[in-house]
Amino acid sequence: MKYVDEYRDAELGRALAGQILAEAEPGRHYKLMEVCGGHTHSIYKYGIDDLLPSNVELVHGPGCPVCVIPMGRVDDGIAVAHSPTHPIFTCFGDMLRVPGSEQTLLDAKAEGADVRMVYSPLDALRIARENPDREVVFFAIGFETTAPSTALTLKRAKAEGQTNFSCVCNHVTIVPPLRALLESPDLRLDGFIGPGHVCTVVGARPFDFIPAEYGRPVVISGFEPLDILQSILMILRQLREGRCEVENEYKRVVPQDGNLRALEVMSEVFALRPHFEWRGLGFISQSALRLSDAYADFDAERRFATPNVRVADPKACQCGEVLKGVIKPWECKVFGTACTPEHAIGTCMVSPEGACAAYYNFGRYQRQREAV
Amino acid sequence: MSEAPAPPRTSREERVLEIIETARAKRARFRDARITLAHGAGGKATQTLIEGLLVPAFATTGDGVLAQLADAGAIRAGGEGGINLAMTSDSFVVKPLLFPGGSIGELAVNGTVNDLAMSGARPQALTVSMILEEGLESGVLKREVEAIARAAIAAGVEIVGGDTKVVERGAADQMYLCTTGIGVVDPRARLSTDGIRPGDRVLVSGPIGEHGTAIMLARNQFDLDAEIDSDTQSLWPAVDALLDATGESLHCLRDATRGGVASVLNELARASGVSIVVDEANVPVSPIVAAAAELLGIDPMYVANEGRLVAFVAPEHAPAALRALQRTPGSEQAAEIGAVRADPPGMVMVATAFGGRRVMDQLVGDPLPRIC
Numbered sequence: 174m175k176y177v178d179e180y181r182d183a184e185l186g187r188a189l190a191g192q193i194l195a196e197a198e199p200g201r202h203y204k205l206m207e208v209c210g211g212h213t214h215s216i217y218k219y220g221i222d223d224l225l226p227s228n229v230e231l232v233h234g235p236g237c238p239v240c241v242i243p244m245g246r247v248d249d250g251i252a253v254a255h256s257p258t259h260p261i262f263t264c265f266g267d268m269l270r271v272p273g274s275e276q277t278l279l280d281a282k283a284e285g286a287d288v289r290m291v292y293s294p295l296d297a298l299r300i301a302r303e304n305p306d307r308e309v310v311f312f313a314i315g316f317e318t319t320a321p322s323t324a325l326t327l328k329r330a331k332a333e334g335q336t337n338f339s340c341v342c343n344h345v346t347i348v349p350p351l352r353a354l355l356e357s358p359d360l361r362l363d364g365f366i367g368p369g370h371v372c373t374v375v376g377a378r379p380f381d382f383i384p385a386e387y388g389r390p391v392v393i394s395g396f397e398p399l400d401i402l403q404s405i406l407m408i409l410r411q412l413r414e415g416r417c418e419v420e421n422e423y424k425r426v427v428p429q430d431g432n433l434r435a436l437e438v439m440s441e442v443f444a445l446r447p448h449f450e451w452r453g454l455g456f457i458s459q460s461a462l463r464l465s466d467a468y469a470d471f472d473a474e475r476r477f478a479t480p481n482v483r484v485a486d487p488k489a490c491q492c493g494e495v496l497k498g499v500i501k502p503w504e505c506k507v508f509g510t511a512c513t514p515e516h517a518i519g520t521c522m523v524s525p526e527g528a529c530a531a532y533y534n535f536g537r538y539q540r541q542r543e544a545v
Numbered sequence: 546m547s548e549a550p551a552p553p554r555t556s557r558e559e560r561v562l563e564i565i566e567t568a569r570a571k572r573a574r575f576r577d578a579r580i581t582l583a584h585g586a587g588g589k590a591t592q593t594l595i596e597g598l599l600v601p602a603f604a605t606t607g608d609g610v611l612a613q614l615a616d617a618g619a620i621r622a623g624g625e626g627g628i629n630l631a632m633t634s635d636s637f638v639v640k641p642l643l644f645p646g647g648s649i650g651e652l653a654v655n656g657t658v659n660d661l662a663m664s665g666a667r668p669q670a671l672t673v674s675m676i677l678e679e680g681l682e683s684g685v686l687k688r689e690v691e692a693i694a695r696a697a698i699a700a701g702v703e704i705v706g707g708d709t710k711v712v713e714r715g716a717a718d719q720m721y722l723c724t725t726g727i728g729v730v731d732p733r734a735r736l737s738t739d740g741i742r743p744g745d746r747v748l749v750s751g752p753i754g755e756h757g758t759a760i761m762l763a764r765n766q767f768d769l770d771a772e773i774d775s776d777t778q779s780l781w782p783a784v785d786a787l788l789d790a791t792g793e794s795l796h797c798l799r800d801a802t803r804g805g806v807a808s809v810l811n812e813l814a815r816a817s818g819v820s821i822v823v824d825e826a827n828v829p830v831s832p833i834v835a836a837a838a839e840l841l842g843i844d845p846m847y848v849a850n851e852g853r854l855v856a857f858v859a860p861e862h863a864p865a866a867l868r869a870l871q872r873t874p875g876s877e878q879a880a881e882i883g884a885v886r887a888d889p890p891g892m893v894m895v896a897t898a899f900g901g902r903r904v905m906d907q908l909v910g911d912p913l914p915r916i917c
Contacts (some may be wrong), residue, residue, distance in 0.1 A: 174836055183826075183900040190900075218844075220901020270583075283581040292767055292841075398899045503561040510564065535904045536562055 180397030181219070189402040190224040196409040203229045204361055204498050205408055208351065209316075209368035210237030210524070211396050217531070219398040229405065232498045233521075233528045235350045235454060236368055238315040239267050240520040240527055243450040244484035246343055247273035250312045253341060253477045254278065254286040260308035260477075263297040266290045268314060271523060272516075274484045294326035294340075301330070301338035310473045311340045318370040320344040320462060321435035324442035327464070327471050339473040342464050344443065347371050348379050349460035350451060354497055355387040361498040364408040366401065367393035369423040374439075376431030377421050384417040395423040442468050450483065453492030453520035487511075492519035495528050502532040509533060573597045587803030588908035592812075614816070615738055616660040616799065619730065629730035631666035633657060637722040642685065644763040646755075646774025649722060650692030652851060655777050657726035658700045659800045662784040663854065665734025668700060669727055674708040676721040689720065700779035702726070733788040740796040741817035746863035747883040748856040750783050750876040751776065752829040753806050754848035758837050767841065773833045778852035783873045787856060790869035794859035801853050804908060806882075807846040809855050810893045811907040818890045823883040823905065826898040847908055857885065 197203060207213055213233045216222060222231055235241055251273055254262035262278070269278045269290060282288040291297050294311050301309035313323045323340065330338045347368055354360065367380055372393045383391050390411040394404035404422045411417060421427055442465055449461030464472040474481075486492070490512065491505040502508050502521065512518035514530050521529035575597030583590035595614070603611055610618045617633035637653045658668035673693060677686065697704050755776040762769055780800060787795050797817075799809045806828075814821045823846075830838075830845050838845045852875065858866045863881060870879035893905040 174832075174839065177839070181899055183898060186900050217903060218897070219899040220895070220897045220903040221899075223901035223903070279581045279583060280579065283579045290766075398901075501558075503558045509561050509568075513568070533565060534906055536565070 177397065180395070180399045182399065185399055186224065186402060189399065189406060193224075193229065193402065193406050193409060194226045196406060196413060197226050197229055198413070199228070201228060203363050203409065203412070204232050205229065205364045205366060205405060206232045206234045206354075206362050206498070207366040207394075207401075208234040208236045208347065209366075209370065210240070211370060212366055212368070212394065212401060213237065215396050215398060215401060221398055221401055224402065225405070229409070231366075232362060232496075233531075234365075235354065235451065235496055235520075236316065236347060236371075237520075237524050237527070238319070238345065239271055240524045241345065241350075241451045241453070242268075242271060242314060242343055243452045243486075244272070244274045245450070245480075245482055246341075247271055247278075248275070248484060249474070249479035249481060250341055251276060251278060251281045251286075252479045253310055253312075253473055254281050254288055255284075256308075256477050258308055259287060260310050261287045261289060261300055261304060262310050262312065263289050263291045263300060264312035265292075265314065267524075268312060294323045295329075298326050298330055298335065298338055301335055302333075305337060307337060308476075309338050310477070311338070312343070313340050314343045316345055316347050316368070316371050317374040317439075318368075320439055320443065321374060321432070324435075324438040327442050327468055328438060330471060331468065336470075339471050339476050340464065341473040342443070342462060344462040345449065345451070346460055346462070347375075348382075349457045350454055351380075351383065353454060353457050353460075355383065355389070357497055359494075359497065359499045362389065363412060364390040364392070366404050366408070367391045367419070369393055369395050369400070369427060372421075372423065372427040372431065374432050374435050377419055377427060377429050378431075380419050384419060388417055390417050391419045393419065393421045393423050393427055395426065441465065451520075452486060452523075453490070453496060455486075455493070487518050490519040492521045492529075495519075495521050502529040503536070505529070585803075586908070587808050591803075592907070613738055614812075615664055617664040617666060617726070617728070619664065629666075631661050631664040631728045631730055632726070633660040633664075634723070634725045635660060636724070638718070639760065640718060641760075641763055642689065642719055644775055645759050645772075647777040647851075648689060648692050649720065650689035651696040652775075652777050653722040653724050654693055654696035654700055654702070655779050655851060656802070657724040658702055658728075659780045659802075659852075659854075661726050661728035662779070662781040663736075663798045663800050664728075664730065665736045665784065665788065665798070666728030666730045667785075668702045668779075668781055669729055670703045670705045671697065671727075672706040672708075672725045673704055674723040675710070676717050676723070677709065677711045678717040678719050679711055679714040681719055686720070689722075693722075696779075700781065731785075731788055733792050734795070735793045736795065736797055738797065738813065738816045739818075741813060741819055741857045741885055742796065742859070743819055743885050743887040744860050745796055745857045745885040746860050746866075746881050747810070747821060747823070747885065748858060748863065748867055748870065748879060749801070749806060749829065749882050750780070750854045750856070750870050750873075750879045751852070752831045752834065752878055753801065753850055753853060754830060754834045754838065754845035756851040757805065757848035758834045758845075760849070761841070762837065769837060769840065771833045771837060773831070773837070776850055776852040778875045780852060780854050783854060783870055783876045786869040786873045787858075787866055790865045791858055791862040794862035795856060795866065796859065797857040799855050801850045801855050803849050805845070805847040805849055806853075806855060807844070807893065807905050808907060810905070813855075813857070814893050815891045817885075820886040820889050820891070821883055821893045822886055823893065823895045825895050827880055828882045829878050829880045846905065860884075 297311035392404040443462035444465040521527040573596040617631040759775040
């Protein structure tokens, strides 16, 4: 594939790995957080941590939109899907298996709810057009990456006068949880691989506070393996040279100021929620979006009765500490006993790429590799 | 900043890993409240159903043929001096009925004869039962009956019986096919699920993921158009050629249907207590499948095939086996994709084309597209 394969060149990858090895100071242990779940996926898919020296550790951050949805919100979605009016409930594929307090959306589907997977909110709107006598609900999730497409879809629905379409808005923003992580006194992170997709929308500037206020370097990174290795190298170089700034490795896509039109549409359709709960991180103020008053008619939370009950993360769950790099997955009190991939309690176990799920499945193998 | 080197492993970590391993070694238990689509997808959920419910219930009826969990069961007919038969059954619920490169009727014949072929049996005869939905157009039925007849002639099997049921509109989706197949085990064959040995080479008989991709695109869910045909075909000619070239050095065969090559490799790594290492760069994938998988966020290794087999061959016979496959019409693009090792048992590893390594795990259910 043109313009993709160039960034997957194994030989260039080995050369970059060599440079990283040379840049890392022996005897120092580096913990770098990749903020975005897309990076976690690439790291896993290409086996990138296998190419890193053992003293450069990657910590999976809070940027997996599926993992951070609290159980109470999943319950609300399932309640909408089970509504007596029998709506068509649409969502992205990886949301289907996320456990609520009692079931997943796949379970709800097995019980008779009309749950359908879509690739884009526009597909949900198309379903609404094709089924004028049914209510169609889109369960919107994701960071600033997916929020513009939800916003555009709602704009179009409004322009078309679509009355059977609504949206459960769970969109979240990336800066507040990062700030919450950075505020914690026991943080053990040396630098951040910045979320390239989010930055295509919001630009690079919103991350200036990380070096300025918290003294940690940030490199905004693309998602191909060479992008990620290059970004790790750039962070290590900043650390060695004593620099601390936001650098942009993903210049071919990320403009300094982001996508102004996307931001404009978002500000028209969404408004900030005063606070929102994050699985594993608790309540974070001004960290999520709701539909603005102008779009209240499309707000499924107003159209449908939802339990709206907060389901607390179990007290013993230590996802927050795992995310901050304070403890290893196996140091968590419930890891491997009450919390397993089949019955996940915390966010880090929900997605197969979460830190705890990865350790649960491959921990023994990782140990063998380190021993070699 | 964290300047200390990584902490040494503790006995506590060792204990946690032991707890996990004990839990995983236990026989799967079927505890789900309802059947979901995941139970039919060929991954972990299907395995729970088979190993946790079906095998324990049916194993009491005989002397362990079922517990082998082969694609077809072996029966000895005629006692001393008799013949070895293989018997299998399969059902087909594909939607849409007609797809690029094939249809449900052709699939039913090929799928059944392939299960027999994977047990080293030359397919002899089939029965075909049809469950038809009230209102099905006769033209569709005629088309599929003719497709069954054509495919049977091509595969050299006789249709010796069948059954027809009609259910009320809505109780089935157009038509379902159920087959039984019987074949005679070839005297050259010494195949078994647990016959794989460290050192064996892993061969695949052609480009992977074409059937599943053709079906996904034919469902029109994704607004993607591409010229890709299902790979449905009888694999007996390929098996015949392999047996000719390698005889007893051919240790195990599987057709990589639901769950794709990845699921087959995981199943066999567990059954034989070995590790399988796949060299990603050598796995044949057509550019169209690769591009579709990239767009949809799916790994072709998990996508279904209907005319591709995975063969495990002793290393000294691997080149001959590969040549034999490549000379067989329909398997010209066969390739050696990996090798079997002793450690870590039960795990499938991938050496990525980028130069890293990762674990290729079993899926829980269908591969779900990722949002990020």
